[in-house]
Amino acid sequence: TLSDRLTSVLQNLRGKGKLSDADIDATAREIRIALLEADVALPVVREFISHIKERAKGEEVSQALNPAQQVIKIVNEELVAILGGETRRLNLAKNPPTVIMLAGLQGSGKTTLAGKLATWLKKQGHAPLLVACDLQRPNAVTQLQVVGERAGVATFAPEPGNGVGDPVDVAKRSIEEAKHAQHDVVVVDTAGRLGVDEELMRQAADIRDAVEPDETLFVVDAMIGQDAVTTAEAFRDGVGFTGVVLTKLDGDARGGAALSVRQVTGEPILFASNGEKLEDFDVFHPDRMASRILGMGDMLTLIEQAEQAFDQEKAEQAAAKLGTGDLTLEDFLEQMLAVRKMGPIGNLLGMLPGAGQMKDQLSQVDDKQLDRLQAIIRGMTPDERANPKLINASRRQRIARGSGVAVREVNDLVNRFYDARKMMQQMAGRFGFGGGSATKK
Numbered sequence: 001t002l003s004d005r006l007t008s009v010l011q012n013l014r015g016k017g018k019l020s021d022a023d024i025d026a027t028a029r030e031i032r033i034a035l036l037e038a039d040v041a042l043p044v045v046r047e048f049i050s051h052i053k054e055r056a057k058g059e060e061v062s063q064a065l066n067p068a069q070q071v072i073k074i075v076n077e078e079l080v081a082i083l084g085g086e087t088r089r090l091n092l093a094k095n096p097p098t099v100i101m102l103a104g105l106q107g108s109g110k111t112t113l114a115g116k117l118a119t120w121l122k123k124q125g126h127a128p129l130l131v132a133c134d135l136q137r138p139n140a141v142t143q144l145q146v147v148g149e150r151a152g153v154a155t156f157a158p159e160p161g162n163g164v165g166d167p168v169d170v171a172k173r174s175i176e177e178a179k180h181a182q183h184d185v186v187v188v189d190t191a192g193r194l195g196v197d198e199e200l201m202r203q204a205a206d207i208r209d210a211v212e213p214d215e216t217l218f219v220v221d222a223m224i225g226q227d228a229v230t231t232a233e234a235f236r237d238g239v240g241f242t243g244v245v246l247t248k249l250d251g252d253a254r255g256g257a258a259l260s261v262r263q264v265t266g267e268p269i270l271f272a273s274n275g276e277k278l279e280d281f282d283v284f285h286p287d288r289m290a291s292r293i294l295g296m297g298d299m300l301t302l303i304e305q306a307e308q309a310f311d312q313e314k315a316e317q318a319a320a321k322l323g324t325g326d327l328t329l330e331d332f333l334e335q336m337l338a339v340r341k342m343g344p345i346g347n348l349l350g351m352l353p354g355a356g357q358m359k360d361q362l363s364q365v366d367d368k369q370l371d372r373l374q375a376i377i378r379g380m381t382p383d384e385r386a387n388p389k390l391i392n393a394s395r396r397q398r399i400a401r402g403s404g405v406a407v408r409e410v411n412d413l414v415n416r417f418y419d420a421r422k423m424m425q426q427m428a429g430r431f432g433f434g435g436g437s438a439t440k441k
């Protein structure tokens with residue numbers, strides 16, 4: 001995955017003050033391979049890589065982040081951009097009903113989506129009507145009716161026994177029905193074929209002309225990877241669409257289709273389907289998808305918080321000490337205070353990659369305990385803080401008395417400090433934290 005590939009290159013960036021061209025090239029190469037492996041279309045990969053390179057080279061050296069984090073940040077921002085940036089909302093008609101038409105290949109998940117959309121719309125206070133315009137397959141109408149019942153919404157379908165029926169006619173009449181029965185949103189389910197063909201496109205275009213949709217959603221199975229691009233282009237040229245829905249994201253962790261479709265067609269992804277149940281559906285969030293593709297969600301959160309809360313000068317001092325193991329209790333105290341600025345400590349600790357085993361131990365550190373730890377450290381002399389080895393049994397008693405805690409707590413703190421120092425050194429080694437966030441734990 002992208003995160004695996006990046007982790008290996010990013011380790012080499014550790015400790016370097018600035019991104020060199022060679023670093024950038026090496027990183028770009030890994031990203032390229034990862035994207036191709038994720039089945040992203042080649043032109044999209046090329047453009048993406050050139051953006052990354054350009055940005056990385058022009059980037060100011062960050063004060064708050066180390067080079068590895070800086071690269072992650074750039075890659076993430078470019079991923080978000082390529083996925084559409086902001087979440088795009090559904091266009092609603094000024095004069096109801098809003099008409100939403102679904103188009104896509106057979107099996108892409110249109111009928112399932114109709115039910116999901118209806119459920120979602122209902123939750124938003126709308127009164128949707130599902131319209132069965134797939135009269136191609138014998139069971140398609142029944143399937144939509146079942147889906148509608150499950151979602152608790154009405155379905156409009158041709159009367160049974162009248163032969164095959166004309167989907168354009170059904171579509172037209174459904175709008176009248178919607179007005180009549182006060183449905184403010186109409187979701188038109190259409191037929192698909194296994195491959196793109198002319199008749200399919202013509203029928204979809206005829207339905208489109210009959211109902212003049214406010215949104216035409218191109219529904220595409222994310223598991224088809226870069227084939228999504230050719231299909232999307234065919235539908236764009238044959239029917240035209242205003243938005244994309246990615247389905248079966250539960251079966252594809254790589255996000256190749258998402259990256260390709262958006263970039264190639266220029267149309268935004270509005271929704272994502274990730275399962276067969278009605279609830280397996282959500283508005284598409286480019287930032288969440290990016291972080292999923294990158295596979296470093298926790299790291300990204302950490303980067304964001306580090307940028308917000310980090311006290312640069314102290315960071316540098318602490319970072320310099322990390323490598324040499326010279327971290328003092330004074331630093332420890334400062335870092336705990338910095339951590340506190342960033343919010344509930346428990347959340348933060350859980351975010352550190354590799355902190356899994358230590359989570360239990362760490363999560364016991366709550367804010368109240370932090371106060372006590374702070375009191376203990378403040379009760380030490382500067383010498384003791386700088387050189388914890390000095391803190392022998394009699395000093396521990398003095399410190400305990402002075403800060404109003406039990407000797408046991410002083411012992412705990414000193415032990416915890418040694419553990420923390422060891423952990424930080426390990427993490428600095430593993431994740432290239434030299435310039436920044438090693439202090440965030």
Ligand code: GDP
Binds near residue numbers: 104106110111276
């Ligand atoms: P249509 O031909 O475009 O109407 O596609 P359907 O809605 O009939 O879906 C085809 C198959 O894909 C069905 O078996 C659905 O249950 C399944 N399906 C649809 N959406 C999803 C999804 O997001 N995840 C998974 N795992 N299956 C899905």
Ligand code: MG
Binds near residue numbers: 134
């Ligand atoms: Mg269908």
